[in-house]
Amino acid sequence: MSKLKDLPVIDSPTAEPCCEPLAEHSISTADAIALAPAFKALGDPIRLQLLSQIASAPEGESCVCDLECGFEVSGPTISHHLKVLREAGLITGERRGTWVYYSAVREKMAALAALLITESSTATA
Amino acid sequence: MSKLKDLPVIDSPTAEPCCEPLAEHSISTADAIALAPAFKALGDPIRLQLLSQIASAPEGESCVCDLECGFEVSGPTISHHLKVLREAGLITGERRGTWVYYSAVREKMAALAALLITESSTATA
């Protein structure tokens, strides 16, 4: 569907899709599908703040009772967002007695950051 | 909404919300609102691949005609996703003659990565 006039017009529909294998230089579809949910989880201001508070907590973990303060949403909503972050692999929750404590998964956060840095520096050459 | 029994129950609605100023240690609500859209833009596999292809292109930029290859979605859908990435400040588009070329905004990508690295290393101490 592109530049068919400037090229030899190779008629091999069984080979490459239509143009140069550009996709080889970047992440695969499978990787994109695997990584997108984590970014999507960060795509909400409340979740971004929740993760920020958890990651920057003194002990490296935060109680839900502390997290619920400072937000204008109800408790169940916070719980929902925490679940999203948990399912995205960005935080882990642990129940200790009455309260539940969440801590950030720094590996995951670093992996996402590395992807952005890699992408932003690969083509700088 | 929490720990009201353990605390002096300060009744000053004009001052802090309810508990310790935890939010001060992490990003502000305004920052969260400002940064979340960029992460949200990355929260789609197709957009993640688009940005990856653009950022890793030989010249640092990609023509839409090249980008549309390798995806199972229609042209308008690609155009829509490029618009989302553009409005998120992750890419910029430029028309040169017949074709439109997109290039990645590495500053923005690095800023998002830095946020994740900061968040993941701040509490490591």
Next chain:
DNA sequence: CGTCTGTTTTGAAGTCTGTCAATCTAGAAG
């Protein structure tokens, strides 16, 4: 055991998002 508090789950309403078909715009070519 019964109750109280903290947290999660469920159900429902409203909004947003991803996708395509159809249409429109911008530049190149004749």
Next chain:
DNA sequence: CTTCTAGATTGACAGACTTCAAAACAGACG
């Protein structure tokens, strides 16, 4: 000027997301 191609826009629809009220669940405490 007309026509053609590359992209973008519009309109519409199905599905997902955010949110809260209500209910359920899990420990602690009496």
